[in-house]
Amino acid sequence: MAKTPFGQLKDISEADREQIEAAQEMLGPEPETMGFVKNLFWGHFREELLFPFPEVSLEEASRCDQLLTELDEYLRNEHPAIAIDQEQKIPASVVKRLFNMGIMGMIVPKKYGGGGFGITSYNRVLSRIGQRCGSTAVMVSAHQSIGCGAIILFGTDAQKKRFLPAMAQDHLSAFCLSEPNVGSDASGQETRCKLSEDGQFYILNGEKKWASSAALSGLFTVLAKQKIQDPRTGKEKDQVTALICTPDMAGIDIYSRNRSKCGIRGTWQARIRFRDVKVPRENLLHQEGKGLNVALTCLDYGRCTLAAGMVGAAATAYEQAVKWAQYRYQFGRPLADFEQIQAKIASMAANCYAMEAMLYMTTGMLDRHDEDIMLETGICKVFCSEIGYRVVDDALQIMGGESYMTENEVERLWRDSRINLIVEGANEVMLSFIFGYGSKQLGEALLNIAKNPMKHLGQALRISAELFLGIKKQRPRITRLHPSLAPLQGKLENYTQQLSHETKRMFHKHREKLITRQMLQARLSWAAIWIHAMSCSLSYLDRALRLEKKREQIDSQTALVEHFFNLASRAIEQNFQALKNNADDTLPAAAKAALRYAHQLPNAHYVLPEKTPIKGARGTGRQPDQTHIQQFGSGWLTL
Numbered sequence: 001m002a003k004t005p006f007g008q009l010k011d012i013s014e015a016d017r018e019q020i021e022a023a024q025e026m027l028g029p030e031p032e033t034m035g036f037v038k039n040l041f042w043g044h045f046r047e048e049l050l051f052p053f054p055e056v057s058l059e060e061a062s063r064c065d066q067l068l069t070e071l072d073e074y075l076r077n078e079h080p081a082i083a084i085d086q087e088q089k090i091p092a093s094v095v096k097r098l099f100n101m102g103i104m105g106m107i108v109p110k111k112y113g114g115g116g117f118g119i120t121s122y123n124r125v126l127s128r129i130g131q132r133c134g135s136t137a138v139m140v141s142a143h144q145s146i147g148c149g150a151i152i153l154f155g156t157d158a159q160k161k162r163f164l165p166a167m168a169q170d171h172l173s174a175f176c177l178s179e180p181n182v183g184s185d186a187s188g189q190e191t192r193c194k195l196s197e198d199g200q201f202y203i204l205n206g207e208k209k210w211a212s213s214a215a216l217s218g219l220f221t222v223l224a225k226q227k228i229q230d231p232r233t234g235k236e237k238d239q240v241t242a243l244i245c246t247p248d249m250a251g252i253d254i255y256s257r258n259r260s261k262c263g264i265r266g267t268w269q270a271r272i273r274f275r276d277v278k279v280p281r282e283n284l285l286h287q288e289g290k291g292l293n294v295a296l297t298c299l300d301y302g303r304c305t306l307a308a309g310m311v312g313a314a315a316t317a318y319e320q321a322v323k324w325a326q327y328r329y330q331f332g333r334p335l336a337d338f339e340q341i342q343a344k345i346a347s348m349a350a351n352c353y354a355m356e357a358m359l360y361m362t363t364g365m366l367d368r369h370d371e372d373i374m375l376e377t378g379i380c381k382v383f384c385s386e387i388g389y390r391v392v393d394d395a396l397q398i399m400g401g402e403s404y405m406t407e408n409e410v411e412r413l414w415r416d417s418r419i420n421l422i423v424e425g426a427n428e429v430m431l432s433f434i435f436g437y438g439s440k441q442l443g444e445a446l447l448n449i450a451k452n453p454m455k456h457l458g459q460a461l462r463i464s465a466e467l468f469l470g471i472k473k474q475r476p477r478i479t480r481l482h483p484s485l486a487p488l489q490g491k492l493e494n495y496t497q498q499l500s501h502e503t504k505r506m507f508h509k510h511r512e513k514l515i516t517r518q519m520l521q522a523r524l525s526w527a528a529i530w531i532h533a534m535s536c537s538l539s540y541l542d543r544a545l546r547l548e549k550k551r552e553q554i555d556s557q558t559a560l561v562e563h564f565f566n567l568a569s570r571a572i573e574q575n576f577q578a579l580k581n582n583a584d585d586t587l588p589a590a591a592k593a594a595l596r597y598a599h600q601l602p603n604a605h606y607v608l609p610e611k612t613p614i615k616g617a618r619g620t621g622r623q624p625d626q627t628h629i630q631q632f633g634s635g636w637l638t639l
Contacts, residue, residue, distance in 0.1 A: 034441070037379060040528055041439045041498030045476035045493065050535055052480070053362020053543035056120050064121040070101055071128055082131040082265035085412050086626045088630060090139055092639045095172070098140065105168025106143050107152065110516050112164035120363040123308040127359070130312025134416030135266030137309035141608040142212035145302040146175030150221045150242065154286040154294050159244065161218055170639070171218035175271060176208040177569030180611040182431040186295055190241055191274065193224040200470065202243055202284070204277040211510040214270035215257035216637055220245045221285060222274070228289040239289030241280045247636040251277035259373055263415035267631065300377040303424050304363055307384035313413045314388040317395035318348040319409055326400050335398065344394045350564035351387045354533045354556070357540035371398055375438050379529050382430045385420035392417045435521035438528060439503055446507045469509050470503050481538065488565055495531050497574055499524070501536055501575055519584050523575040530568040537561050
């Protein structure tokens with residue numbers, strides 16, 4: 001069936017049209033086969049992608065276990081987590097120790113001096129580090145997932161031989177994507193590059209922000225806009241190119257090594273200016289104009305490692321809270337005797353199980369090299385950051401005032417965790433992405449049928465029967481699970497059917513306008529997220545049953561999964577109900593009233609974006625007083 005691309009739809013604004021077209025170009029062509037989550041929107045359940053749960057080879061699992069034993073010993077007895085947070089710096093000795101253990105080169109192939117581990121093993125290590133120190137987890141992740149990971153995935157043989165041995169042994173790496181005006185909108189690069197007249201160099205100009213570890217790194221991957229000739233039209237257009245830079249190149253100015261911040265205080269995020277930097281042509285990474293492909297692919301890995309750190313932090317917070325609830329007495333009883341505390345403990349335990357299941361399901365997909373996993377990695381990031389932060393927040397509530405005390409370390413977990421809802425794609429943006437990318441093919445098909453129903457009469461009749469007569473498409477059948485899980489499997493089948501039905505209903509009701517109705521999108525996205533989380537949890541439990549673990553372990557895991565299914569079911573039902581009953585009608589007027597009020601407030605009293613496109617507002621905001629805030633200087637530092 002011919003499809004109507006979203007960018008060609010009528011009844012949407014020009015700004016929305018341009019945004020949709022830019023997003024479609026950024027994401028590139030559709031994969032040949034749809035992944036698990038995309039199929040959910042169609043009402044399909046591709047169980048072969050989830051059941052059985054992905055496994056790592058025994059040889060690799062054994063090597064990883066040995067590494068974790070050494071890491072655990074170090075983290076328990078030597079790692080200066082509190083000092084890192086208080087002094088806002090990860091000591092060079094810590095970085096060198098992690099290199100010496102082989103952690104900093106885990107995913108680098110063995111032939112380049114690395115460990116040659118897969119993504120699941122790497123995330124096991126990240127989760128363990130996250131249990132103890134969020135700053136260190138972020139530093140390790142930034143180096144491997146999006147730093148040297150870009151060269152592992154896209155580098156030429158010559159580039160790999162040149163750069164990877166050092167990055168596996170003693171050199172940090174950084175990924176320079178964000179800019180003063182570029183956050184979640186990765187395609188909005190203002191940094192530019194062009195070929196020199198002799199064709200030997202790329203001339204790079206611009207500025208980068210939030211470049212983790214860049215002031216300490218021996219290599220940066222830098223994204224920049226470049227004029228590229230479109231082979232179809234012969235016209236030049238802006239596309240993004242990725243270049244490999246080193247800090248010794250003339251014209252690179254690390255003018256701010258770091259800024260003091262709320263959490264992950266030991267990590268350093270640099271600001272870098274590039275002034276006529278001559279980057280050798282052989283330092284082109286991948287292909288000209290394919291830099292966003294590099295960035296988005298690396299983000300698939302980075303979103304998993306972000307989730308891994310959050311899984312570790314949530315586990316530590318949960319364990320500490322439960323232990324506190326056992327021994328903290330009020331009104332003559334331990335806190336754990338009270339039903340409201342039990343509710344928190346039960347949800348924390350169930351959510352931690354689900355996060356771990358989703359994390360290792362997603363890394364298993366990456367290790368298998370599944371083709372269509374962008375939604376799965378995005379969902380892993382959103383679910384683990386949102387739910388993990390709730391777990392840590394509940395731990396604070398259970399511990400009460402003691403949780404706020406620095407030496408008990410839970411408050412640091414809380415501060416370190418909050419950033420995860422913002423970075424690697426703000427969760428609000430990710431929810432629109434999950435709906436837009438997940439339902440795109442279904443939406444295009446539905447809109448095409450609505451445009452010309454006589455041409456697609458059979459499909460139009462089936463859709464009409466579902467929307468007007470309530471004759472839903474048959475629910476999917478799951479056949480690969482342990483027989484004892486049949487009641488839970490039935491819930492998954494029902495919710496998969498319902499998600500597809502509600503998506504079709506929203507497209508029918510709102511047509512093209514659904515593309516810009518972000519609150520409706522978010523509700524459908526969250527329904528898909530919860531269904532995916534239930535699926536991963538059930539697969540994890542199925543694995544335990546098939547491994548014939550001890551009865552006590554099976555009973556405990558079953559109790560957690562059953563409770564998680566109840567929590568997730570409530571969330572799904574609430575989101576479906578909110579498609580019909582919500583406060584969306586009064587939202588625009590209230591938002592306009594708030595914005596009118598904000599216009600009356602003097603800019604000079606408030607911090608404004610430094611490079612806002614509203615030129616008349618530039619320089620009119622409050623300049624923060626940094627007199628008593630630690631400063632970190634400028635320039636490149638060696639470890």
